[in-house]
Amino acid sequence: MEAYIYNLVNLIAIYSILAVTLNFIMGYAGIYSLAHAVFFGLGAYTSSWVAQNVSPSIFVSYPAAMVAAGAVSLFLALPALRVRGEYFVAASLGLQVLSVTIYSEWKGFTGGIGGVLAIPPVDVLGWEVFRPGQFAILSVAVLVLVVLLTTALVRSSFGRNLRAIRDSESAAASFGKNVPMIKTISVVISAGLAALAGALYASYLSFINVESFTLDTSVLIMAIVIIGGTGTVAGPIVGAAILLILPSVISYFEFLPQTEIGSLQQIIYGLGMTLLMIFRPGGLVGRRPGR
Amino acid sequence: MSSTTPQLGEPLMQIRNLDKSFGGVKAVDNVTMDLRAGIVTTLVGPNGAGKTTFFNLITGNLARDGGEVTWLGRDIAGIKPHRIARAGVMRTYQDLRLFDGMTVWENVLNATEYGALPLPMSSSARAERRDRIERVLERTGLADKRDTRALDLAYAERKFLSMARIMATRARLWLLDEPASGLDPNSYERFLTILREDVAGGVTVCIIEHNLDIVIGISDRIAFLDRGKLLADGDPQSVLNDPELARIYFGDRE
Known part of the structure; x- marks a missing residue:
């Protein structure tokens, strides 16, 4: 039971990092990306490769993952500078589909469909962290760091600039803001921090494959943000906790037909999200809309 | 400049x-x-x-x-x-283009923030900027509305917020x-x-x-x-x- 709880804490922390970093661009800059799982995956593959071939130290493999994701995110930033709203969603969808193909085919780096096996546990100052309980400390610590960093940024002039761009790009430019530069920086930061979730995921499970980094995951992360509350600090974490705990809650009720749990879960998600958007479009944590 | x-x-x-x-x-x-x-x-x-x-x-x-x-x-x-x-050279827009999700204070403050990344600011510069914004809000009659979101302002207040943003700059x-x-x-x-x-x-x-x-x-x-x-x-x-x-x-x- 204890191991089960720790496992859940780890998964919630990892998905919270993904949701917090997506919320950073979605909730503040108004950049709706369906490619967030790409950076999750890139972080996982890069840290795995570095851990196996260079060093499993957290100070080597994790930063390498961030740098790789930050660099590749420039491909996403490029369309983000040119187009808005639904056009950008389409562009990010393209990047997501393209990346899954690359992850499936580039066997030397990703192990293809089979994935990467025997990823060494992460080394933190000489300690190999792999037990769920120990790892929970690490994953929660990384989550706290990500939340502190993004919150500090959002509350600074950088965050105000992001919100100004979201509300009126032309007015932001008219007040001297370099809109493409600010958007690019926000996308790079978001992707770089999302890669941390990937690195945690890889060193925690010691096995990864492309199935974890598909469009389904990107949609799940977006759902977590929307359900929790777009543009809030706590929303993405609340959303991640609810969406990851819900399956176990459902299977806890023994009178439910256990073979139908999967579809039951989908029905609850779908219904819950629809009702939420009707009655609380700001999400569970979000404030009610203005007039 | x-x-x-x-x-x-x-x-x-x-x-x-x-x-x-x-x-x-x-x-x-x-x-x-x-x-x-x-x-x-x-x-x-x-x-x-x-x-x-x-x-x-x-x-x-x-x-x-x-x-x-x-x-x-x-x-x-x-x-x-x-x-x-x-x-x-700065401008206002006929359709205002306020930063609707931000408060009055944030709208005016942000009009003065040009840099992409937050830069450290001396406390005297910070105080000077705060005083400048206070003064602008008083002159435009928005001092009581500083924590109101632009979206929730009345029509005339929105027009004055549009003015307040440009007044706070050094244009x-x-x-x-x-x-x-x-x-x-x-x-x-x-x-x-x-x-x-x-x-x-x-x-x-x-x-x-x-x-x-x-x-x-x-x-x-x-x-x-x-x-x-x-x-x-x-x-x-x-x-x-x-x-x-x-x-x-x-x-x-x-």
């Missing part, structure tokens, strides 16, 4: 033979004029005369087809809007697109007071305005645009008393 203080009446922005067409229709047609230091120039003319297009051209929001625009002696062709803004040229339209008489007075004070403080203003009380109350010079052409450019009395212009303006053609 240049540190020299120009003399009153010295041309800050020089516009020569400015042209812009949209699909064969000349929106701005060979316009030449100077915007001079400390002078309030009012652009008048019927709807569709090209006034807002003129603003969009000199702020870099639109690319011109021909002509030349210089700011403090420097050609600003092809310069991005945010660079022109940083050089001291030397303000381009105001119908800042007083739809205001009640009390708000007019407040608006005129603000404008007179800031012009006395060294700001140069070019304003698009329809309300004749405001036009007469504030203008040093009136430029009359119709169908993209500059028909008159001179002191308010001579332009307003021109019967031909009045006929165009009050629209009894056709």
